[in-house]
Amino acid sequence: MKIAKTAHELSDAIRRKELSSREAVEAALDSAQALDPSLRAYITLLPERARDRAKQLDDRIARGDSADSLGALAGIPVAVKDIFCLEGELTTCGSRILGNFRPPYSATVVNKLEAAGAIIIGKTNMDEFAMGSSCENSAFFPTRNPYDVTRVPGGSSGGSASTVGAGSVPIALGTDTGGSIREPASFCNIVGVKPTYGRVSRYGMIAFASSLDQAGPMTRDIRDAATTLQVMAGHDEMDSTSVDTPVPNYAAALRTDLAGVRIGIVTEFEDSIGRSDAAMAGLYKRAYADLERLGATLVEVHLPHAQYGLATYYLIAPAECSSNLARYDGARYGCRVNESGDVFTMFEHTREAGFGDEVKRRIILGTYALSAGYYDAYYVRAQKVRTLIKRDFDNAFAQCDAIACPAVSCPPFELGAKTQDPVAMYLMDYFTIPMSLAGIPALSVPAGYVNELPVGLQFAAPAFEEARMLGIAHAYEQATHHADQVAPKVLAGAAR
Amino acid sequence: MADVPIDIDHVSKLARLPLSASEKERFSGQFARLFQFITELQQLDVEKITATAQVIPLHNVFRDDTVRDSLDHEAALANAPDREGDYFKTPRILE
Numbered sequence: 001m002k003i004a005k006t007a008h009e010l011s012d013a014i015r016r017k018e019l020s021s022r023e024a025v026e027a028a029l030d031s032a033q034a035l036d037p038s039l040r041a042y043i044t045l046l047p048e049r050a051r052d053r054a055k056q057l058d059d060r061i062a063r064g065d066s067a068d069s070l071g072a073l074a075g076i077p078v079a080v081k082d083i084f085c086l087e088g089e090l091t092t093c094g095s096r097i098l099g100n101f102r103p104p105y106s107a108t109v110v111n112k113l114e115a116a117g118a119i120i121i122g123k124t125n126m127d128e129f130a131m132g133s134s135c136e137n138s139a140f141f142p143t144r145n146p147y148d149v150t151r152v153p154g155g156s157s158g159g160s161a162s163t164v165g166a167g168s169v170p171i172a173l174g175t176d177t178g179g180s181i182r183e184p185a186s187f188c189n190i191v192g193v194k195p196t197y198g199r200v201s202r203y204g205m206i207a208f209a210s211s212l213d214q215a216g217p218m219t220r221d222i223r224d225a226a227t228t229l230q231v232m233a234g235h236d237e238m239d240s241t242s243v244d245t246p247v248p249n250y251a252a253a254l255r256t257d258l259a260g261v262r263i264g265i266v267t268e269f270e271d272s273i274g275r276s277d278a279a280m281a282g283l284y285k286r287a288y289a290d291l292e293r294l295g296a297t298l299v300e301v302h303l304p305h306a307q308y309g310l311a312t313y314y315l316i317a318p319a320e321c322s323s324n325l326a327r328y329d330g331a332r333y334g335c336r337v338n339e340s341g342d343v344f345t346m347f348e349h350t351r352e353a354g355f356g357d358e359v360k361r362r363i364i365l366g367t368y369a370l371s372a373g374y375y376d377a378y379y380v381r382a383q384k385v386r387t388l389i390k391r392d393f394d395n396a397f398a399q400c401d402a403i404a405c406p407a408v409s410c411p412p413f414e415l416g417a418k419t420q421d422p423v424a425m426y427l428m429d430y431f432t433i434p435m436s437l438a439g440i441p442a443l444s445v446p447a448g449y450v451n452e453l454p455v456g457l458q459f460a461a462p463a464f465e466e467a468r469m470l471g472i473a474h475a476y477e478q479a480t481h482h483a484d485q486v487a488p489k490v491l492a493g494a495a496r
Numbered sequence: 497m498a499d500v501p502i503d504i505d506h507v508s509k510l511a512r513l514p515l516s517a518s519e520k521e522r523f524s525g526q527f528a529r530l531f532q533f534i535t536e537l538q539q540l541d542v543e544k545i546t547a548t549a550q551v552i553p554l555h556n557v558f559r560d561d562t563v564r565d566s567l568d569h570e571a572a573l574a575n576a577p578d579r580e581g582d583y584f585k586t587p588r589i590l591e
Contacts, residue, residue, distance in 0.1 A: 103575075347512050348512050351512060385540060463552075
């Protein structure tokens with residue numbers, strides 16, 4: 001399958017006129033279509049839309065417009081999680097209740113990517129309303145891991161992770177509420193960045209838990225993540241929670257050594273992974289030693305309340321979800337089930353038929369946490385513990401520049417392994433939830449393999465310090481090149 | 497097993513989300529496991545701690561009160577399950 005691996009490699013070829021945008025897009029579509037029976041990464045492929053836009057771009061280049069004037073992602077094929085509105089195109093959020101929804105406008109980040117010249121080739125599969133860690137909660141079908149198709153790609157941004165991991169596209173958009181970019185990135189051997197809450201506009205991104213949701217790039221390497229985040233970041237007057245602070249130059253922050261950098265190693269996390277899995281703990285120990293070899297000083301830091309992250313998250317996120325998902329009632333868009341002619345029965349039947357198990361579970365839990373008599377005991381208490389978790393990070397960052405820690409507790413697991421046990425599934429986000437609650441940036445970068453299955457290393461930094469975080473992760477990536485060491489097995493099966 | 501304090505029938509009415517008997521039974525067992533985690537929060541002394549509703553330093557975000565274009569009727573109604581003229585049509589709300 002002929003496709004250059006990263007967006008910057010494709011971009012260089014397009015700038016040198018060795019490759020047209022049309023050729024890049026055709027290669028991406030060919031790969032996505034050839035792998036679709038194995039991976040099922042896409043809910044919707046958009047070949048005609050993509051070809052039209054690629055042709056327009058190639059025409060502009062032929063007329064003499066320089067590739068630079070066309071944008072940072074000129075001609076690059078990208079995939080977009082089906083949670084982002086794309087004007088006029090099916091946008092399901094992985095749910096039956098939006099099974100026929102064609103939004104009348106596009107998400108701000110989608111507009112920004114397209115304005116930078118990116119070509120969207122399709123909308124990727126996901127856990128319904130981004131609730132899940134395996135992509136098995138999609139109302140339509142599960143997506144599979146390119147490293148082992150009997151295993152999950154992670155979730156909720158599983159389709160995006162799978163298609164980037166398989167090399168079909170160099171960049172995909174994901175969203176992360178408690179780990180939904182970082183865990184699938186770890187599982188599919190790619191880079192996944194959750195920016196600071198407020199760094200990237202959420203306008204047109206279908207809401208799950210509004211104080212936590214954030215969009216971010218999923219890419220083959222850190223350089224592409226920096227370029228994509230550069231395009232996505234910044235204030236948007238359509239999202240009052242997007243923060244109006246300058247966006248630094250992320251590419252300029254990429255470094256190749258860690259001299260003078262203090263990296264925090266979280267005692268509580270190391271104890272946890274040491275108890276649960278020796279192979280995983282060993283992999284992370286080697287990663288920390290690599291950081292030291294690059295010149296970093298390792299500092300022991302403590303996050304004493306991180307162990308309460310899961311409980312805190314599973315009150316706050318369902319509470320916000322129960323409020324956000326109250327809008328799905330069959331009145332204005334989406335599916336409607338109406339047999340009796342009574343409006344309240346229509347609401348109930350629509351929701352009963354339209355939502356899957358996990359979404360129902362979280363709506364019930366969240367409604368309960370917000371209901372009269374329980375609000376203070378559960379929801380407000382969780383918000384207070386959220387304060388403690390955030391303070392833990394403030395204290396830790398007084399002693400270090402960034403934190404390095406596990407992204408996940410295990411390599412990708414087999415399909416069906418956790419579907420009957422939601423709490424086991426929730427535990428997949430143990431190491432990613434605390435950063436989400438604190439609102440700080442975090443990413444996962446390939447860190448090696450356990451039984452030939454990929455595992456990611458997580459970096460976290462103080463709020464709005466994405467440049468520092470990407471710089472440190474870049475030094476680690478360039479010194480280790482873990483992602484290149486094992487090819488996705490699905491490519492061997494699909495080779496032509 | 498931790499107690500499951502949720503009155504599922506009551507909460508399902510509040511959420512306008514009817515559940516089948518098998519869903520109720522399945523969810524109850526799953527909530528029991530989750531509440532083993534959730535009850536851990538009761539151990540913490542948080543009396544003097546301020547609640548965090550959101551993490552960014554923004555308050556009362558306003559824009560100028562100027563008239564500008566918004567979504568037109570046809571675009572807004574394009575996904576309507578049922579419509580009448582320029583309105584979304586639903587079953588009768590008031591008797």
